[in-house]
Amino acid sequence: MNANGNGNGEPILDVHDLRVWYGTGGEPVRAVDGVSFSIGAGETLGLVGESGCGKSTLGRGVLGLLPDAAAVDGSVRFAGRELVGVSQKEMHDMRGPELGLIFQEPMTRLDPLQTIEAHFREALHTHRPELDKEEVRRRSLEALAGMGIPRTRFAQYPHEFSGGMRQRIMIALALVLEPKVLIADEPTTALDVIVEAQILGILADLRRNFDTAILLITHNLGIVAEACDRVAVMYAGEIVEEGDAREVFAEPAHPYTRELLRSTISLETTGLNYIPGAPPSLINPPPACRFHPRCPSAMRVCAELHPIEVRAPAGQRVSCWLHGPESEIPPGGREELERRQFLEAEEA
Amino acid sequence: MRQRRLSRWLGPIRESTGVSRWILWSGVAIVAFFVVLAIFAPLLAPYGFDQVSDAAGRFPKQGSPDGTHPLGTTVGSYDVLSRVIWGARTAIEVVLLAVVFSLVVGVPLGLFSGYTGGRADRVLVLIMDALFAFPYILLAIVIAFLLSDKLGQGVITAAVAITAVYVPQYFRVVRNHVISVREESYVDAARALGAPRRTIISRYILQNVVQSVPALATLNAADAILTLAALGFLGYGIQPTDAAEWGYDLQRAIDDAGAGIWWTGLFPGLAIVALVTGFTLLGEGLNDVINPLIRARSTAKPDIPERPGGGIGEGAALPPADPPPSSDDARGP
């Protein structure tokens, strides 16, 4: 277990109080609203949450791939260097050799008019101009073969490959530049279950054999359990719980994590559970704790004060009043919150 | 329910902002001005469109603007102001008829062709493409010529000639749109629920296709004004005895220009330019407002959120920074 990187204390990626708000013409959408986390070298952090919780925005925010309508605030430190406020050009030069990325739909990221080999040639020429032709070729071919792409097919075009092959090509293309951080946004969502498992196997090998830190963004708790050292759970633009994946899954400290695990239908499921209500709008999220309207354990304080991040007994960071700090809870704050029941129609 | 549906249609127009709003409303203003001229022509025009004399005697020939003829008179002794005003009536009439005719022919054909597909679709597309490829003014002249025996050279003939030019456009736009809508799940869902074919076409496809029609119709109207004027200019349009028509007046004014008589050509020309501009602005404005893709781009303008002082530090207690909820989330007593 390398909870904080491979021993060398300094995290490779350190995000502090990051905020990404989108302009809409009206009120802004607070897609990411004060998020902090860090990843050590060689570590895999899983970022989970339901659709619309801001997890993809967070990934794009780290990579500087946000649309013009987004405003960014806070700090993203990569290997000691501040990335927020860096120019588009500098950011562009860092994507690839420093910060790798893998997306859900690889086809949209590959140029249909270029062969696979040409993609690699171009990436290496751009970011590793010092390499000679032979070395470029050797590295690309090794990277592709390492991902199980048949060597006879390197001169083919992206459309000639299946979905799983394309995703392998994307991974190879990201890894050939040997980035220190790899951000994978739902890398297996478009794939079938067996191919998904193959890709997860590849990611697990990466974790074992390379020093690359991975931020794995997914909605699938199973994938986190499979592939991640640590997990951060996002709800409505905030990280509500973060810690060692085994600990969090075994003993979820935040009620949202707990309920999400309970409502996930897996092979072990014997009864249906669900979280009442629906994920909130990020334009006007509930006050104080954003989960309190849906939370089965809500207390009076939860509707009045924003929770303070504390260490849960199992070691994870959690933002929930259930875990204190006791000194900050006003008198009577621990009483059960009286709420209106959700109408059935509001559920889902 | 009716009211809601209407407001759904008008909503985007009301919500439009910035340049597209400006374009839309200037278009509306110009077109409305000409529509008023057209409707109230008998009241607004000092003389009839073919009037060459009044109680005071015959009008002067090529008389310069003065008190009795504010915009002067033409070589045929017509009053230019009256001809421009009555010309607006002709233009609006022809364009209105042409648009209605093209919609009545083009939209159903496009719906049928797009939904049915197969051989009928191929044949129709071929015919329409052939019409489309034909030089439009020549097409209009041929139709006008063919119809002049039966219908005379009046407003109806001009409208039908112009219709023939624009039907292929409506057909194309509607057909292509139908082909994409036809593949939508909701059309399949309606089929699976047992909806008869005509219901699918009218309730599920047409409703989602018609949005593209108003903008197209308005832009075509602008074009139709030019076609009408061109027909008149070439002498294949409306007979001068039937109605006043700007294109015809322009043609008659050609010789005047060399002789320094500017008013006979300038005012009908300006009228054409103004009305075409009006329809174009209106069409572009509608396009911006109704077409959701363009709309999305315009609303995604950067909008920097304010940054409240003293960020959320780890472990820092936070007062509820959010505005109170609009919903009725009950709080503890």
Added chain:
Amino acid sequence: MSGPGEQAEGGAGDTLLEVRDLHTRYSVRGSFFDRLKGRESGSVHAVDGVTLDLRRGEVLGLVGESGSGKTTLGRTLLGLVEASSGSIRLEGDELTGRSEAEMRPLRQRMQIVFQDPHASLNPAMTIGALVADPLRFHKLVSGREELRARAVEALERVGLAPASEFLDKYPTDLSGGQKQRAVLARAIILGPDVLVADEPVSMLDMSVRAKILELMLELKDELGLTYIYITHDLATAKFFCDRIAIMYLGRIVEIGPAPEIYARPEHPYTAALLRAIPEPDPRRTVPRDLPRGEVPDAVIPPLGCPFHPRCPKAFEVCGWESRDLRTLLEERWTRLSQDDYERERALIGDLDLLDQPATEVLLPAAEGGAGEEAAEVLEAMRAETPDDPFWSGVAATTVEPGGVRVRFETPREPRDIAVGRSVVHCHLHDPGAIAEAERIRSGKGEDA
């Protein structure tokens, strides 16, 4: 696929829908690039001889990966896609071969719910109009008031209550779960017997999926519905279905009572699917010995059993052929270093000769090279992975001047075999296939 082993499950009654040897073929035009390169169009056998019985009151799961034909099967059952051959009977009424107009009266009895609730609702109509519209299609109700009353009833039944809040809303005003409820309201308003649900929850958030599934179970009990639940998700199917049919490349490879399928998957594909699911339990990890590759091109499916190229348990008669040789060779090459690969590649000629499915094929030597060199590569392959099931299918190799000729065992089409209460489409359970394999093995033994 109604084997003798199938008996009525608890609660499920008489047969409602009988599907016999159903085939659906699509003709496909190649992509733009394919056409440029002159590649011919072909036809996809999306549903390839499906036989099943749907019993009143049960939930039958059709489970498979993309390209398995599960969605096409569902759409064929509803007549949204024309069946190429075979028969579908709804309580004796034949559904295939009907025109759209002849199909319409039967549509009251069979309904479908699509994956994307947003796309299934006409954006230009209000929820009230959408939900009541089926009644108008079939002229069951006339008059605004009654239509409205029926819409209110259906909306409240699916939990969109009070209905007055939803009647005049447009689909875009609703959340994903609410939209799927509206879709369900629309599906039940005609009082159908069968509801085909095509991935009804896969586009919804995790936290609300269970709620929609629960609603579907309630509706089933209250209205006496029978479900066909189409999904790629074995986890929800396990919970939701009474019986499961696992599909692969247009065929049902295993069908049986859900508890048995999950407890004892008999088909190697079912077993692989079950092991590949990532579970939210960090103590369990996905195994590494998963089937290789992906679902193959359905235009030219593999010979014999369609799963054999990926199957870890495949043996002599499963349908080994030329393309499998190419796959294995290319796989070996990804493991070699660049230099070794180039040396070996130089010994072999045009690999595209292996792309036509054939049970006898020449692995060509490079131009001007000797057949022995190609045979050398083949032996290196065998030496590297002697246990690969592929080698069981190789009947003989003969060195020729132009290369090495590889002859494969004769492929055998899998049959439906009853195993316990399930039916499995696999040679492993077919005594005939096993006996033949034994014969082949003993024959090879004597040669050695």
